[in-house]
């Protein structure tokens with residue numbers, strides 16, 4: 001079996017629809033045919049200063065419970081916390097030592113975030129973030145890394161670092177391919193369909209949180225920004241708002257976009273119908289999602305057991321890869 005690996009940060013108290021449609025939904029689908037590793041990069045979430053320790057702990061549990069609610073099955077997949085597997089931080093250091101300063105500074109997420117926060121609030125950890133992410137991936141030698149479009153550049157760095165290490169030392173790492181879905185790689189903000197949906201968007205109404213009250217969710221879909229030509233067709237460039245709603249509905253109902261468009265055009269439907277149907281599709285997903293989430297979150301002992309088991313299975317893979325890496329670098333092994 002080929003291997004897949006991916007991670008999702010424990011942000012806020014809920015994941016959003018972009019996280020689900022761009023990433024987690026494909027993870028669920030890959031569990032049968034791949035040897036799957038999914039983790040919560042909790043060490044990445046301390047790269048931005050100002051978190052509250054109690055809240056962080058809560059977010060991590062909520063993150064894990066949401067992955068389970070979305071359909072990650074700990075029997076079939078290895079699900080774990082990054083901080084439980086010390087090899088991530090250790091290989092992260094090695095990755096920093098084979099990355100050029102210029103290369104690291106070209107990372108657009110680093111540039112954007114550091115510009116937004118200002119130098120005084122930008123940590124060296126934020127700068128090192130992509131190298132830790134490369135370590136997260138390379139430790140497991142996955143062939144595929146399913147992510148949304150915004151992670152493409154980080155993946156490219158991981159590929160470059162794998163190739164660099166392999167040619168400078170000895171073939172050690174698999175050069176991973178990103179797996180980015182054609183339609184839902186980038187779900188857009190409902191209020192500003194030129195921006196990706198994100199926790200840090202300018203208007204909360206642009207965001208669909210998976211754990212929001214379904215009434216709020218429906219309202220947000222119904223007040224999504226569209227355009228005024230009135231025609232329902234898929235044209236992301238000229239009709240980003242309408243196309244975003246079509247993608248969301250198509251993914252959640254497993255109906256091809258073309259089929260949806262034909263149906264609307266045949267019935268002469270207006271945007272109101274598109275929004276209503278999309279809101280229904282979102283509701284049909286979030287209502288059971290929330291129930292399952294509550295159930296998983298309530299059984300903390302079981303969550304901890306799942307994460308412990310995942311960390312143990314992850315270390316079985318990561319430990320030997322790190323040892324081999326150290327050896328190839330010329331570090332002396334402990335006796």
Ligand code: TYM
Nearest residue numbers: 006007008009018019022023041147148185186187196197
């Ligand atoms: P994170 O936690 O920001 O996002 C998790 C996943 O959600 C995807 N995503 C989206 N997809 C489509 N539309 C959107 N609007 C949208 N917003 C987010 C992201 O692309 C991602 O796949 N650096 C990573 C976490 C990470 C990681 C890794 C991922 C750390 N180590 C190793 C893969 C492999 C991040 O911050 O994703």
